[in-house]
Every structure is written in structure tokens, then in C-alpha cells.
Amino acid sequence: MKKYDYLIVGSGLFGSVFAHEAAKRGKRCLVIDKRPHAGGNIYCGRKEGINIHQYGAHIFHTNDKSIWEYVNSFVEFNRYTNSPIAFYKNEVYNMPFNMNTFFQLWGVKTPREAKEIIRKQIDSLDIKEPANLEEQALSLVGVDIYEKLIKGYTEKQWGRPATQLPAFIIKRLPVRLTYDNNYFTDRYQGIPIGGYNKLTEGLLKGIELQLGVDYFEHRKQFDALANYTVFTGKIDQYYHYRYGQLQYRSLRFEHQTLDTDNYQGNAVVNYTEAEVPYTRIIEHKHFEFGTQPKTVITKEYPEEWTANKEPYYPINDERNNTIFKKYKALADKETDVIFGGRLAEYKYYDMHQIIGSALKKVSGHFDAPVLQTCSNF
Ligand code: FAD
Numbered sequence: 001m002k003k004y005d006y007l008i009v010g011s012g013l014f015g016s017v018f019a020h021e022a023a024k025r026g027k028r029c030l031v032i033d034k035r036p037h038a039g040g041n042i043y044c045g046r047k048e049g050i051n052i053h054q055y056g057a058h059i060f061h062t063n064d065k066s067i068w069e070y071v072n073s074f075v076e077f078n079r080y081t082n083s084p085i086a087f088y089k090n091e092v093y094n095m096p097f098n099m100n101t102f103f104q105l106w107g108v109k110t111p112r113e114a115k116e117i118i119r120k121q122i123d124s125l126d127i128k129e130p131a132n133l134e135e136q137a138l139s140l141v142g143v144d145i146y147e148k149l150i151k152g153y154t155e156k157q158w159g160r161p162a163t164q165l166p167a168f169i170i171k172r173l174p175v176r177l178t179y180d181n182n183y184f185t186d187r188y189q190g191i192p193i194g195g196y197n198k199l200t201e202g203l204l205k206g207i208e209l210q211l212g213v214d215y216f217e218h219r220k221q222f223d224a225l226a227n228y229t230v231f232t233g234k235i236d237q238y239y240h241y242r243y244g245q246l247q248y249r250s251l252r253f254e255h256q257t258l259d260t261d262n263y264q265g266n267a268v269v270n271y272t273e274a275e276v277p278y279t280r281i282i283e284h285k286h287f288e289f290g291t292q293p294k295t296v297i298t299k300e301y302p303e304e305w306t307a308n309k310e311p312y313y314p315i316n317d318e319r320n321n322t323i324f325k326k327y328k329a330l331a332d333k334e335t336d337v338i339f340g341g342r343l344a345e346y347k348y349y350d351m352h353q354i355i356g357s358a359l360k361k362v363s364g365h366f367d368a369p370v371l372q373t374c375s376n377f
Contacts, residue, residue: 010232012040014341051195062352074202077190232341248311
């Protein structure tokens with residue numbers, strides 16, 4: 001008999017939820033991770049008594065009551081509401097685009113006036129079929145919003161001029177004709193009180209965990225240990241890159257401790273002009289209404305991805321999607337390997353989606369539905 005029922009490669013949200021649900025059903029699980037900590041990208045470091053979102057700002061939001069109750073059963077969430085600010089040159093704007101933004105842009109106070117300005121700007125451009133991202137954005141929101149709040153930010157994110165980016169990247173640009181700075185429209189949102197590690201710790205409680213071990217360095221030994229493998233790493237690597245490498249965008253995070261109690265007055269400030277090299281500054285204490293005497297900020301720099309960097313955002317263009325489909329066809333044939341999570345599915349997922357997808361895979365695997373109301377998947 002093998003020592004474990006499940007070897008779970010990756011202790012991110014997908015692996016942790018899967019491990020928790022399997023252990024709850026009496027299965028013997030071993031979770032491994034190549035990083036020195038559990039939690040994957042939701043991991044929080046700690047400095048000056050402040051939880052630091054080490055791999056980028058993470059704000060939990062969902063419309064699904066069962067998922068909200070699921071996460072709250074491990075750790076209580078606070079009432080944080082994401083209301084980012086955008087700095088463009090010397091100007092300050094509320095995000096997402098709403099009546100506050102339109103007042104700041106044009107001094108207009110009514111939805112009718114704002115709608116009229118946007119409509120006139122769009123009409124004057126007369127773009128019938130947007131050929132690239134720039135034209136797509138212009139045809140949705142007009143020139144002022146595009147130039148000040150979209151262009152520079154998007155070009156930094158993708159490392160290319162907006163005229164060289166495909167139109168499909170931006171499908172919708174919601175224009176909100178109310179004075180509402182709440183970025184998300186979901187019914188539930190917040191940050192775990194005490195940070196995301198509490199969620200990971202709750203999920204992995206009582207489960208064997210080995211950190212700092214790369215599955216690929218000891219693949220044979222690990223495969224021999226368990227009946228099933230749950231793999232949440234890169235799917236192309238799993239198959240030795242036989243169809244080629246999948247591409248990503250990466251990020252570099254520059255963390256700084258500052259001797260002030262409040263640096264920018266908001267957790268998330270976007271820098272939308274091209275001349276500033278980072279896309280945003282995160283001031284972590286504001287996620288948890290912190291009152292510590294010092295503060296920690298993180299500047300986020302988008303970067304080209306190379307094999308030695310963290311793969312953050314999949315580039316779901318035609319080339320990569322075609323390659324991914326080939327890997328997926330191999331994965332679909334596996335009988336004792338379950339692939340899940342953002343790297344194995346080569347897809348950007350929000351946290352609530354990852355949880356929903358892990359619960360769905362678990363319930364499919366063990367035959368008993370775990371959450372009847374996971375509707376997003
Ligand atoms: P991961 O968290 O990446 O976990 C995978 C784990 O597998 C990692 O720990 C990795 O070390 C390990 N691993 C990989 N290969 C191996 C190997 N060979 N051997 C051993 N271990 C291995 N979602 C939201 O809902 N709200 C947000 O505000 C939000 N902000 C985000 C900001 C950024 C910058 C990014 C990149 C993502 C954001 N997300 C957000 C998405 C969120 O991070 C993901 O939904 C979630 O973390 C994905 O979990 P996962 O388990 O699939 O992957």
C-alpha cells in the first residue's frame with residue numbers, strides 16, 4: 001500500500017482547498033511546495049506588525065454566498081472595500097470610472113452630462129471596427145478617459161504600445177453613472193482578519209506539508225508515494241515542454257518600509273502615466289485599517305517573463321492557447337493525476353474562482369457534491 005492517497009503539488013489556494021477536502025474525507029495527504037512557505041500567491045509576509053501581500057495585492061470578492069461562508073469558516077473577513085485611486089501626472093482620480101471621476105475630469109455633476117461628453121467623444125472618432133486595443137478602448141470610453149486612465153497603465157502592463165495589442169484584451173470598460181467608488185460589484189468582499197496565512201493555515205491544519213521541495217527534482221520518489229497526484233504547477237513543465245513553453249507576464253515587487261504612519265492614504269494607488277515605471281503602489285496596512293507607527297509600501301513593476309522569473313499572468317493569445325490545448329489533451333487522458341489551479345489550467349483565476357474550481361474537482365473526484373451552490377463554474 002502506498003503511504004499517501006494524495007500527493008498535492010503546490011500549497012496555493014487550489015492545492016490547500018483540495019487537501020483540506022480530501023483530508024476531511026479521511027484521505028492521507030502530503031502537500032509539497034517548492035517555496036519556503038505555504039499559500040502560493042496569497043502568502044503574506046510580515047513587517048512592522050503589518051501583513052504584506054508578498055505577491056501582489058489580494059482582495060477577496062465573490063457573489064457566491066457558499067464560497068464566502070466557506071472562507072469565513074476558516075478566518076473571519078473584514079469590511080475592506082476596494083476603492084483604488086489613480087494618479088495621472090499631478091491629477092487624482094477615483095476608480096473605477098464613475099461620477100466622481102467624471103466630476104474630476106470635466107466638472108460635470110449629473111449622469112446626463114457625463115454620458116453626453118463620453119458619447120460626443122466616441123462619436124467624433126467614428127471607429128467602426130476596432131483594429132487594436134487602443135481603438136477598442138477609445139470606442140468604448142472616448143479620448144479623455146483613455147488617454148489619462150487607460151493608455152499608459154495598459155502599455156506598462158503589457159510592455160507594448162496599445163496599438164500593437166489585440167482588441168480582445170479589453171472586452172468591456174464599464175462606465176458607472178453613480179457616485180460609487182467600490183471597484184467590485186460582488187456582494188461580498190474583504191480581507192482575512194490577520195492576513196491570508198490564517199486561511200492557508202486553517203485549510204492545511206493537520207495535513208503533512210513539506211516546504212522548499214521541487215516536485216521535478218524528486219519526481220520518481222514522489223510519484224511512488226501516493227495513489228493520486230494533484231498537480232498545481234506549470235502544465236508545460238509537467239510534460240517536459242514537449243509542445244513548447246507557455247508564456248507569461250511577470251511582475252517585480254519592490255517593498256519599502258517607511259518611517260511614516262500613512263504614506264498614500266489608500267491601499268491601492270494606480271500610476272496611469274507611461275513615464276512612471278511602476279503601475280501601482282500598494283500600502284498594505286490600509287487593507288486591515290492598520291494603525292502601526294510605520295508603513296510598508298510595494299511598487300509593482302510589470303516585466304517580461306523568463307524561465308527564472310515568477311509566471312504571474314498567462315498570455316492567452318492564439319499561440320499559447322494552441323499549445324495549451326495540446327497539453328490539456330494529454331492531461332485529460334491521465335487517470336491518476338488531477339490538474340488544477342492557475343498554472344496547470346493556464347488561466348487567470350480570482351481566488352473565489354480557484355476555490356470554486358477546487359471544490360468542483362473534489363466533488364467530481366469523490367462523487368459527493370461539496371457545495372451545491374457553486375454556480376460560477
Ligand atoms: P498559486 O498560488 O500560484 O499556487 C501554486 C503553488 O504551487 C505555488 O506555491 C508554487 O510554489 C507551487 N509549485 C509550482 N510548481 C511546483 C513544483 N514543481 N514543485 C512544488 N511546488 C510547486 N485574486 C483575487 O481574487 N483578488 C485579487 O485581488 C487578486 N490579485 C492578484 C494579484 C496578482 C498580482 C496576481 C498574480 C493574482 C491575483 N489574484 C487575485 C489571483 C490569485 O492569486 C489566484 O487566484 C490564486 O492565488 C491561485 O492559486 P493557485 O493555487 O492556483 O496558484
